[in-house]
Amino acid sequence: MIIQIDGTNTLNKGAELMLVAIIEQIEEKYPRAKVIYNSNHTNEKKLNIKTDLNIKKRFWLKNGRLPIALLSRLKLPYTFFTSKYALKNIDIVLDASGFQFSDQWNYSKERLNILENYLRDLKKYKSKIVFLPQALGPFETEPGKKAVEIINEFSDIIIAREQISYDYVINAGANKKKVWKHPDFTLLVKGIFPEKYNHLKGKVCIIPNIKMVTHTNAGDSEYLEFLKKIILVFKELGKDVFILNHEGSGDLKICNQLNSLFDDSLEIVTDLNAKEVKGVIGASFITVSSRFHGVASALSQGVPCLATSWNHKYKMLFQDYDQQDQIINVNDDWLTTRIKVIETFNNHKEINKALSAKKEFLAIEIQSMWNKIWSN
Structure with missing residues (x-):
């Protein structure tokens, strides 16, 4: 073969x-x-x-x-x-x-x-x-x-x-x-958590995406200011935050620009392999992602997630997990976004439980897909 x-x-x-x-x-x-x-x-x-x-x-x-x-x-x-x-x-x-x-x-x-x-x-x-x-x-x-x-x-x-x-x-x-x-098939992959990042467990993970600048109407400054305000809300709620580079130099540039708004005080995690990236996301308290597979890795591991979007695939991914209204928009009224962030924080346990139950159903569907591919 x-x-x-x-x-x-x-x-x-x-x-x-x-x-x-x-x-x-x-x-x-x-x-x-x-x-x-x-x-x-x-x-x-x-x-x-x-x-x-x-x-x-x-x-x-x-x-x-x-x-x-x-x-x-x-x-x-x-x-x-x-x-x-x-x-x-x-x-x-x-x-x-x-x-x-x-x-x-x-x-x-x-x-x-x-x-x-x-x-x-x-x-x-x-x-x-x-x-x-x-x-x-x-x-x-x-x-x-x-x-x-x-x-x-x-x-x-x-x-x-x-x-x-x-x-x-x-x-x-x-x-x-x-x-x-059939849904996203990376659900079946188990993440690997690098021990050197133990200090990040339970923190909020922010995943930027250069496409939020190149593929939407939002400019660099608007997108960065939006993420900054979200981070400040989590800080008000008593949660530490780190930034994860999910791709390459383009995303890393956005990560660095975002960090500069906090006098470079936030930790940027970069240069991990895919399973390590998934492991780090899985150990976070909440993930705010502009990367599709950042969202997928969060939801498939029971991590509550909010996401910015540049394509219908984000909305539909949330629907797979029965998570409605988790898309946040740079151009939305800020008070609406702030409330959504706080609600996700407060409902963490309930969301985690719902995601974990849904994962079992989706995993069966994905395995069924592979069985059909091999037998067709």
């Missing part, structure tokens, strides 16, 4: 957590499988995930930046040096890109052609193609509709992470027989 993993990387801890989740499932079902790690990022460090699986990364993925630059400048084909080059003899391709198909990205005709050729070649080589649970849509633009047309034609299974994404992709013309709906 040769299995290829697409759409993940180790720079974004959400993407890495999905990678870990897939590896753990493969290890359980096919411990002797050969795994091709087809990273969607060329500038990442060496894969450092504890596993007994035979995992290989394509050589040219980490050594192809110069050839890509040269060939593209000469207007020659360069996909051999990218993750969009189809290998032969792959039994199944598991794509865990999280959120890649939407009008929001406005893909060029060239990029869509590359995607189409890649998936067509995989099917020509008899590979099974599965798009694991991810956010999808909306699809009102021509590039968006074309993306659905492509994945509908060549994939075997498309899994929407929630109802809005399911409706978007179905209404855009996808075949209902191949579209499933």
Whole structure:
């Protein structure tokens, strides 16, 4: 059995957590499988995930930046040096890109052609193609509709992470027989808590996201001031706060800017692997996250959570856990947000109990999804 993993990387801890989740499932079902790690990022460090699986990364993925630059400048084909080059003899391709198909990205005709050729070649080589649970849509633009047309034609299974994404992709013309709906599958991954952070247990975890600046109407100063006011509320309630970098340099910049508003007195936790990030979140009292998988890691471990949002996937994730009205908005009336923060603090025990009960139900659904993937 040769299995290829697409759409993940180790720079974004959400993407890495999905990678870990897939590896753990493969290890359980096919411990002797050969795994091709087809990273969607060329500038990442060496894969450092504890596993007994035979995992290989394509050589040219980490050594192809110069050839890509040269060939593209000469207007020659360069996909051999990218993750969009189809290998032969792959039994199944598991794509865990999280959120890649939407009008929001406005893909060029060239990029869509590359995607189409890649998936067509995989099917020509008899590979099974599965798009694991991810956010999808909306699809009102021509590039968006074309993306659905492509994945509908060549994939075997498309899994929407929630109802809005399911409706978007179905209404855009996808075949209902191949579209499933299952929740975020990183729930099954157990976090690892680094002992050196014992002093952070029971504190409030703040997770910024650079996309709150680049993908919303909020500017740097508005977003930072919003987080500052939230931190001050927790301090009034007697709770210490720390900041967690959930991705790379972009998020770290926001972390540092936020910390500077407190004279650099807050601790910033960074450079952890995905399971450690989940472990740190799981040990927090409350998490306030602008990162999707920061929210997912909190809810799946019974940690009450508030979140800012730049996409429908946040709202729907909270609905999976029967947590309504936990989205906070930079542009909302501040008094409303303040009340919500205090209510979450005061209702901590009740929320924790409800989340823990819901997790058991969702875990069964996710395991059922994997069983169907392997048997289809």
